[in-house]
Amino acid sequence: MSNKKTIHGFEFYRERNIPELEATLKEAVYKKNGAKLLFIDREDSNKTFAIAFKTIPSDDTGVFHIIEHSVLCGSKKYPVKEPFVELLKGSLKTFLNAFTFPDKTMYPVSSRNDKDFYNLVDIYMDAVLHPRAIEDPNIFYQEGWHYELESADEDMTYKGVVFNEMKGAYSSADELEMEEMSSLLYDGSCYACDSGGDPVSIPTLTYEQFVSSHKKYYHPSNSIIILDGSVDLDKTLAQLDSFLSEYNEQKIDTDIPMIAPKGHVAKTINYEIGAGEDAEGKIRICQGYMTANYSERALISAFAVLMDAIAGTNDSPYKKAMLDSGLCEDVSFISYDGIQQNSILLEIKNVKEENVCSVKELSRKTLSEIVKNGIDKEALRASFNAMEFRIREQDMATFPAGIAYAIAALDTCLYGGDAIASLSFEQDIKFLREMLDTDYYEGLIEKYILNSPHSAELIMLPSATLGEQRCEEEKERLEKEKKLMSADEIKKTVERTVNLEAWQERRDSKEALETLPKLSLGDISELPEKYSFEEYCIEKTPAIYTPSNSRGIVYVNLLFDISDYSKEELLRISLLNELYKNVRTDNFSAAELQTKIKSELGSFSVGTLVGSKNKSPKIYVNVSISLLASKIDSAVEITNEILLGSRFDELDSIGRIVKQLKNSDAEAMTAAGHSAAFSRASAYVSQEAAIGEIVDGFENYLYIKELDKEFSSTGTSLCSELGKIAEKTFKRGRLTACHSGKRCDELMSKIVLLFEDSEREEFKTGIKPMGVRNEGIVIPAGVSFAAIAGNVLDFENKMHGSISVARSILSFDYLWNSIRVQGGAYGAGFIRRNSGVAGCYTYRDPNAYRSVEYFKGCADYLRNLANSGESIENFIIGTIGDSDPLITPKVLGALSIGAYIRGESYEDRKDRRLEILKTSKEDLLHVADIIEKAMESAGYCVVGGKDKIDSFGDKLDSIWEI
Numbered sequence: 001m002s003n004k005k006t007i008h009g010f011e012f013y014r015e016r017n018i019p020e021l022e023a024t025l026k027e028a029v030y031k032k033n034g035a036k037l038l039f040i041d042r043e044d045s046n047k048t049f050a051i052a053f054k055t056i057p058s059d060d061t062g063v064f065h066i067i068e069h070s071v072l073c074g075s076k077k078y079p080v081k082e083p084f085v086e087l088l089k090g091s092l093k094t095f096l097n098a099f100t101f102p103d104k105t106m107y108p109v110s111s112r113n114d115k116d117f118y119n120l121v122d123i124y125m126d127a128v129l130h131p132r133a134i135e136d137p138n139i140f141y142q143e144g145w146h147y148e149l150e151s152a153d154e155d156m157t158y159k160g161v162v163f164n165e166m167k168g169a170y171s172s173a174d175e176l177e178m179e180e181m182s183s184l185l186y187d188g189s190c191y192a193c194d195s196g197g198d199p200v201s202i203p204t205l206t207y208e209q210f211v212s213s214h215k216k217y218y219h220p221s222n223s224i225i226i227l228d229g230s231v232d233l234d235k236t237l238a239q240l241d242s243f244l245s246e247y248n249e250q251k252i253d254t255d256i257p258m259i260a261p262k263g264h265v266a267k268t269i270n271y272e273i274g275a276g277e278d279a280e281g282k283i284r285i286c287q288g289y290m291t292a293n294y295s296e297r298a299l300i301s302a303f304a305v306l307m308d309a310i311a312g313t314n315d316s317p318y319k320k321a322m323l324d325s326g327l328c329e330d331v332s333f334i335s336y337d338g339i340q341q342n343s344i345l346l347e348i349k350n351v352k353e354e355n356v357c358s359v360k361e362l363s364r365k366t367l368s369e370i371v372k373n374g375i376d377k378e379a380l381r382a383s384f385n386a387m388e389f390r391i392r393e394q395d396m397a398t399f400p401a402g403i404a405y406a407i408a409a410l411d412t413c414l415y416g417g418d419a420i421a422s423l424s425f426e427q428d429i430k431f432l433r434e435m436l437d438t439d440y441y442e443g444l445i446e447k448y449i450l451n452s453p454h455s456a457e458l459i460m461l462p463s464a465t466l467g468e469q470r471c472e473e474e475k476e477r478l479e480k481e482k483k484l485m486s487a488d489e490i491k492k493t494v495e496r497t498v499n500l501e502a503w504q505e506r507r508d509s510k511e512a513l514e515t516l517p518k519l520s521l522g523d524i525s526e527l528p529e530k531y532s533f534e535e536y537c538i539e540k541t542p543a544i545y546t547p548s549n550s551r552g553i554v555y556v557n558l559l560f561d562i563s564d565y566s567k568e569e570l571l572r573i574s575l576l577n578e579l580y581k582n583v584r585t586d587n588f589s590a591a592e593l594q595t596k597i598k599s600e601l602g603s604f605s606v607g608t609l610v611g612s613k614n615k616s617p618k619i620y621v622n623v624s625i626s627l628l629a630s631k632i633d634s635a636v637e638i639t640n641e642i643l644l645g646s647r648f649d650e651l652d653s654i655g656r657i658v659k660q661l662k663n664s665d666a667e668a669m670t671a672a673g674h675s676a677a678f679s680r681a682s683a684y685v686s687q688e689a690a691i692g693e694i695v696d697g698f699e700n701y702l703y704i705k706e707l708d709k710e711f712s713s714t715g716t717s718l719c720s721e722l723g724k725i726a727e728k729t730f731k732r733g734r735l736t737a738c739h740s741g742k743r744c745d746e747l748m749s750k751i752v753l754l755f756e757d758s759e760r761e762e763f764k765t766g767i768k769p770m771g772v773r774n775e776g777i778v779i780p781a782g783v784s785f786a787a788i789a790g791n792v793l794d795f796e797n798k799m800h801g802s803i804s805v806a807r808s809i810l811s812f813d814y815l816w817n818s819i820r821v822q823g824g825a826y827g828a829g830f831i832r833r834n835s836g837v838a839g840c841y842t843y844r845d846p847n848a849y850r851s852v853e854y855f856k857g858c859a860d861y862l863r864n865l866a867n868s869g870e871s872i873e874n875f876i877i878g879t880i881g882d883s884d885p886l887i888t889p890k891v892l893g894a895l896s897i898g899a900y901i902r903g904e905s906y907e908d909r910k911d912r913r914l915e916i917l918k919t920s921k922e923d924l925l926h927v928a929d930i931i932e933k934a935m936e937s938a939g940y941c942v943v944g945g946k947d948k949i950d951s952f953g954d955k956l957d958s959i960w961e962i
């Protein structure tokens, strides 16, 4: 490209290489209206498109979040109810979503299929510029909020997808902390507002404000378009031109003023804990410090290194001093970045009232001492190395690299900065490495924390009644609002509710659906992506190797078969996995060991893996290690230390980890109650799921909770048990040695020989399904999560491909409409697992009781669809898309291991793909029968606020408290 070349209205003004990404960054501006374009030109068959608008909130109504949802509900060119859902059903997309950030809204898509990519771009461009939502208020009512009133004498309620999504968010102490801290620290700027929406403020937003906000901010002059990968530039720009050409330049003031240092501010608020939970010792303290602005990229990374070095683990110096004092249960630093002025937050969790002052004093004193005495150089270097390994590895699992780059580019260019600064990293790494030998990192603590000219403090007091109080306040407010309405207004509200329901139930016309560009089965290869692994033996031990181009990295997975373990042993495995690396070994303290891992390896972790072959489940302890091939000796030494030399005799530090594990499991259950609910419901009917529940589900949580309570009396005997289990596990006779990426048999053979030889047996599990029942788990939350699960393999020999197609139909058609659209839940879906488990879940659901009723309708829905003669081709295409994830070298290794455990060959995968592609009406009718049988013998589990669980009356066999 020559200088200032113009293509389809885009004037290209700059072109630079980014060697780190093997890419060229090409920048252009659309002459007619100033829309910006960044093209990250690099080889990647997965092509990315994203358009972002700078959207600056001025209140907590969540207007931009509601717009984000609403523009995906139909547009001028594509007048169907939810093109977004049509794409979820029938596209080969590798990514399709939209994000509301504190200061921007972004619409990214990606696909490997050319035709699909252009379809996605077209639908997204039309959606953001010409949404039906600005003409049809029903979309705003559905996605944002509305009064639900079916008859004049009923109680009125609020309903809406975003409303419920944010109600769920505000129940989470972590999310509440983030919102309140931003409003303190960023007072007076857009960052003090909640762009997602505060459930109390959302119902003050009017449709007129919604429309005018779209009009003002969703203009090309306020947009940045990003392309990445092997995109046909000419064709894509022509397509963009067809949308952009109708707009003239518009001046939109979206400058965010820089906040000048404001000294220190403080605030105290309440947060929600369970109704039966003890409030003693649950105060949270959060301190926020303004740090780097968007252009100071090296500084942002420096904080990441620093925070890891001083507080990355329980044995890092700052965290250790804080925990050893006994004044708190956990501390961590969180980086708040990706905005114009970044900050770091320091969280101190679970403090007693009388200790609030002393824990704050200790924190300051500890940080001052670190500045005075310096951070251990080796530990600092280790944290730096770990960060460098991650940056160079560029492993984002199945998340498309192009989307990650698009988000990174906006970190700078949204504020007028240079995108290349946030896409390249060599220079920053060089600077940060040089600074290791100076007192630069200690200086950061001094300058930005101890002598901070701009900081804030939030004290969060636990309240067991806050949830109830919020419910009461909402009820009172609604009663008051209803009283203020005239008879005519009430009549209109009823009409609106009824009309909305009718509107929601109306299906798209055939003509409307035909406007959507679609793929056909002919666009799809009948063959799945080929990957294969080699099965062989190392030192008489079964081994598999999966080749891939991993830039010199070796990915190791040591699988130790523990299928013979009892329930008691399995309950302890998750705790054990947590303890490796965090307890001393024969030759190292925990801190020394962690420094060694970070200096020498990419990663080292221990987890559990469960998979079934011919309906018979296998359980493994899975030790994952990543390293550069030049680090063989270190990898062998560290593996030896951790797996064979860990000593479980430091009671205090083990007790501390038990407590942290209990707390983080409880938080996870509030944030992702659908996982907990589905895991438990599956365990009623499936052996494999019952194992999962013991190792990693609510059953495990109950065990850890009890352990924490009794630790002072049972700790000693527990620790000696743990040692015995570790000894029993790491034997050669249990091992399968897997590696992928760069081939390294020398390493594998050295590792295998570390373990004592033992007889190889065919271990079988004695764990049985838990048995069908219905249960409730009470969490502190204003929403609920429901799940039901049956076992298809009780009625069938295998998981036929057509069940995956049914999953797509039920998730994106039946459950989407009945539970999300009509029920106002934030999410719902159907899950099928290789283990035979199949069932439904809901997410942030206002009415779990209603949802459980709807779950029963799955089979009939499939039957009706099959008998209607409607084409299911789009569902088949979408299902194929979902079964083809993006594959990085690391993901490839994991896929091979899964296939190996299941005994699945390439031929099997080919067959399953064909079953999906050839799914017929008869197949669907058959699947409907199977799902019906599975559901009839299924139980459900509901996780939710007390009122949600109470609504089930006596239908639940047991109710648990977390």
Ligand SMILES: [Zn+2]
Binding pocket: 065, 069, 162, 165
């Ligand atoms: Zn949302």
